[in-house]
Amino acid sequence: MTLNPLLCFPSSSNFILLLLLTFASASTNFGQCLQDVQSGKFGPNAGVDNSGNPVSNLSLATAIPYEMCIIACGGGPEAFSWSNFANQFSAWLLPWLALLSQLPFGANDKLENFLTVLLTIGSPVLAAYSAALTVLNSRWIVRRFSGSTYPNTYRTIRALSSLQQAPLELDLDREVLLPSLIVLPENDYWWKELLEHLNYTHTWSISAATSIAWVFIAYIFTVIDSLSDVLQGVEVNGQAVGSVWLWLLPVVVAWLQISPKCDSIRVADALRRANKIAYIATPTGPQIPAALVSNHHAIFLREDDDPLHNDERCTSPIYNYARLFSWTAVVEEISGRFHEATRRSHLFQPVSSDIDWLPSDRNGDMREENRIGTSYEVVAYCSSFFPRRYRWGSGVWGRIIIASILALILQWGTTGAAIFVVWETPTRGLGCRSGSYLIYAFLSTIVWALLLLSSVLARYSVFDYESRDPRETEKHHIRANFAGTMSVLTRQLGKTVAAVNAIWILATCMFQFSAFFDRCYCDSSALGLGAAKAFNVINFNPEDLDSMRDSWIGGVFLAVGSAIVYVVFVNICIDPHIPPSIKRE
Template identity: 40%
Template structure:
């Protein structure tokens, strides 16, 4: 009884909110009434008096005789079109790697991805460029663990990686022979956690592509029938998802937060340190370790701690800094075997446990160096903004903007060149979607730059709080921009799904939307009822251009990602 009453109330509200119009019947009535001749138009908006040339009516006449209501909802049309054009993409969205600790965080990641494909593409591009860059960056390193270091650091892009401010921990990690097991174990554990190709993921991609191909072919076979309800634009606007999902599967990110942290904990069981007493001993679980993946609880690091790959934009700069710290220490272990000038004058004090030759070169006097070198030398001064960051940031931004606007632009082309041609409700909805997606990318990129500027790391503050006034101001703006960006992404994702539903439920089938009033203006706007052969030819070309643009852009992006995937390991 309560359910029926609720349904009745919903129907009453819907009937009040929307009045329905049968536009075909309205057009037939207009043709029979010569008093409406002043509103007769052809498909170019020109006034006509010959009923045989009457294919459209002015916006004013449409409102006067047909009203402001929408075309009546037809379940058969909606179910078929929505199932063909939208549901496969929603299924493919679930194949994006997530890996957060709970479902709520995974849903947030999915919403952020859908709300800003540009951000998802940006994070994906940064990830693959980072993997290529670190392999090139470590080529000149002579340390025998550099391959492990490259694989480990590349795999830790999905966590908030920090290098301990205790210089002795990292120094011991790269010098002590006992830590060989640490590098090997962490490399093997992380490699086992990669999100690789699997049958469900491949089947989802194939299903989407086959469904997309079938529906595209069917739409070209019958352009004239329901030309305002076909979903070529919807399919084109979703094409970025194939590129992003395929890209992540090619990269195989280690994004399962629990498993990555477990791998680090397991590797730390094999970590040794040379302490102040001159003894090489294993590190206890409760002690600090060289690799820390537990960022501060400060809201400044919220996105950096999220393990989903879409948040890699927030980890780009701290990760680059950590990579440089490890590289510097590897090089120091190789090239600087003598103690610093500030160290005491016991130049070649060997460790009481190990004093063996370095296996790579006969010029090495001691594998681990002097005790003074290990215990008393602080980290060298580091550049907060690592090398080649602006190049990678620029390339990633360009790739994100190109893929976003190639797919969104394809959807806009489809509707812009559908009579009456111009900026209408449908084309503007995609323009808003692409625009908000790009704005979200800009806001979160700026937020990540400010967050890195505000971060006191590597200052010795276990809470990770900003110190100076400038850092505090940067932190406030970083958090504010991030929250605005997340809010806009949520609104954009919701609006995109609602827009797809509106497209197939005739909500856009009104005098206002079908007359392209936003672009043409009320005085020049007109409602097209029947297409001519010339219209069909033009629409076929526009549809082909739109579909080709979206598909080719996705294929090109996948090729770009695959070109930088699995770079040659350092010699």
Template identity: 50%
Template sequence: MIPKFIFTSVSVVYASFLALLVLPSAIATEVNFTACFAQIRNGDHGNIGGTDNQGHHISNIGEATAVIYELCVTACGAGPEPFDWSVFSQQFSSWLLPWLALVSQLPFGANDKFDNLESMLLTVGSPVLAAYSLALTLLNGRWITRLFSPHTHIPKAMNALHVLNSLQQSPLIINTDDSLLISLVFLDENEPWWAELDAWLDYTHTWSIAAVTSISWVVIAYLFTLIDSFHDITISINANGQGVGLIWLWLLPIVLGWLQISPKCDSARLYRAVNRANKVAYVKTPSGAAVLASSISRQRAISLAVASLDQPVRRDELCTAPIYNYARFFPWVQAVEEVERVFRLADKQTRIPLSDDSEVGWEDQEKTAGDLRIRRMYTPSQVEARHLALKRTVLRKQNHRDQDVWSRIFLASILALSLQWGTTGAAIVAVWFTPTSGLGCRSGSYILYGGLSTVIWMMLVLSSILSRYSTATTKSTFLTRTAAQLSIFLRRCGKVLAVFNTILVIASGIFQFSKFYDRCYCNSSVLGWGYKAFFVMQFNQEDMDQVERAWIGGVALAAGTAALFAGFITLFLNPSPPSNPRSS
């Protein structure tokens, strides 16, 4: 649940922002287009400049249904129509306010209040990034299930699968020094460690009365408003929020998706769970005795990183809000593979007797069926040697693993871009074909919003790749330092753009509802038509049919895109591990 401070701060920002946007519109030179158009048709401003609704010039100004942009500015002025509070309040509360309220149902969880606010701004400022992180989380869950499926007969393997999957929102650290990880997997004394950590992480941030109420309010309000907008589309057609409602439709599958996944993102709870589990972690000493790891050192096999000023390049990795899963993707995958490698060693131990020769080519030995019980290791050094041998053998399969990583990135990218541009494209269509058709202030703002959202996603994903490259080795070189600095630069620029884009999408709706866009420049679609721009002042039946078709098409495109993304979530959610014949 979003903290109360978010409600307070966002409400203040919205109220202040609303005042700043509406006030200039209210005090600016206002235009009465009805009276102005009547004067133009009476010939008060000459007989030149009249057109039909397709922009074709006509000789009789009295029969004109549109005028060229220059005549509009000369006769009417460059200001907007008067601010109408009744229109603004109705459109704002119907089309935009429910979506702003739904933002509160996004998962947060960071201890730092600024990080929670930042994650909200990132989500609204870049729906591509939000959908990308969500899709990656689902694909990772499917991948780790298949990765651990051959080891389901091993005690602790299913617990490990659940634990690692639950820690996708955490800065996971795997320590293989001093046989810590090997002891965690091999020792029977560590079975409670896996079981208890799995239980402590088995909490949900999912459906609640508040969440269901918020989602129901948004859906019902949108449906009612959508149906009402088709009754008489000529009423406040340029102030209508059809495009605004469509451009925010991406938020619904994102909120529903996170509620179904129930990400473990409460940072205080995550750190507490891992620390509690590590108090009962055992490690085997060279003498063969299993002792508590806490009695030997402060090092643990599995732990969570703590924020440090020495590593600003990893800042996003350390924040547990799910929007930052894009930044944790590469280190999390590496951590999971490291743990799975030890389970694979345990799997081989069930079938191949331990040899004193650590250099034996055990991957070539006959895999005889035998006792499936994991053999207790003789010494940590002996099994450590086996672990190193296993690392050498899996290098042959690394290319396949890398391809799987990039295939998940590619699929998540396609899904995220489809959701963004399916809803944004629908909003563009809805306003593009509203006379005067073409690229104007409204459609231009939607294109800018979608474009910036995509650029933000590209910058932050590239930042995560550079961050991974710069921290993959402890050796500092010119390339690693340059990559780290570039990663920080891209991350900061992306977040600044996200704040701007959040303001842009909210401002676009407010401008539309307050009639700030109802001026000669915007209603003439000058951005698209250039010097041929014209302002349609009187709609005919053909125009109304065109608008209705555009609105229906936009709704179908946005709803279909959102439904497909929601279907992907349902399809990939909670995959079951394939049956393992050896598990019986």
């Protein structure tokens, strides 16, 4: 499911109108201020050069000290220019907002999808992390099932990989349900039915390809245009804005390549249809439809209204971070049973103890007679004497680290490029623009850290603990309850910060294009240099222009390079090789 980004920001037109009303009457004119300074109107020490050094002749002054700038020019911004605003907004920001519509959402709820937009914009680190994690999970599940050749192994890999966006649960209390799903030949149709109804895609289309091409071409053209005339609207130029939003392009491309199954209605319907035809073994031997015994299913979706698992239930792919541990636990449980069934079949042990092993048919497929037995025999056939138990899941921390590194490279590579571009634009140093981008990247990282911590705490809160000492058991329950409470709080805090950060970056872009930042304080980089040492460069000399052009080119390479690293990683890791012994099904 896609979401029109214009619907997500219904107040954008009001915000722009407010900017117009606020700045239309602004009268600061730095060109006129510099002429007044050069004429000696404000004394012999009112002007400096572009390095902040005093000049011997005021007529040679090209910059004004910050404190003098406030006196000579005032503290307000330069006058708003609609033509500059419209050109920069349509060239540097509008294409990225339009590209948001190509992200997969799938919650089938407008509020949830809107919150997903805010979370994506507010934390590109989280968006890139979830996408990279999904790719790594798909590779891990193939390795986890390696060595298993029991029927339906390939279908199981495909189904579980496709269900990373679903809040999967296993019914292990009724111990015959899951083994029956794995062992009984009648349940081959269960796996086929599930895959058939999960066989839909959110992938490349003419619309998606056109949107991506439009954004990419617009970015290239605007970069070339800005580099060809560095002085054109330098204070409202969107060069940095283009870099700070560049993370969106590789994230969208990654999700289109992954093609996540995230439509909550279709995923639930796929499981519902499959569970209708599930069979279960009985104590006396004959297999019967599971629906005749109870309405319980081996694999189902979490539907309980528990605040601890709210993010797990939302099928938007950005919430894959919250499903990592629960999904991994499901895969571990199912793969372990497949491996045990494979081990027994390699020893030519049929499920039933009353028959001898029958050789495979001409196609090499296992005979159905070898897969039939009583409920006790079916459970025993895929239950290991020494099961491997992982509290967190095998390889989970390695996947978290790799996905985190890739996401941080993308975020700080693109935003770092934006910071570098405005930092190196005279007056050089930390100013309003670079400071705003720095805050954006920092808060984005904080959101990711909070939500990652929330998922870890949520997993810890559901750990089982057995002890002969009732006091130790009680202490564990206290720790688990505290972890659950902290998980909810950190998640709510993270989402709140993400919403604030999304509004912050949109406001920053508007301020950039509307000349709000084109004032003495911001142009003087007083934030980093301090009021006493800050100065406002008004006229640029040839050395400044060459340095700015080189910095802007460097910023483009840094932003594009980090995006390429992410895309290359996804393309290398996606579609892992599945051994022929598994894929032959």
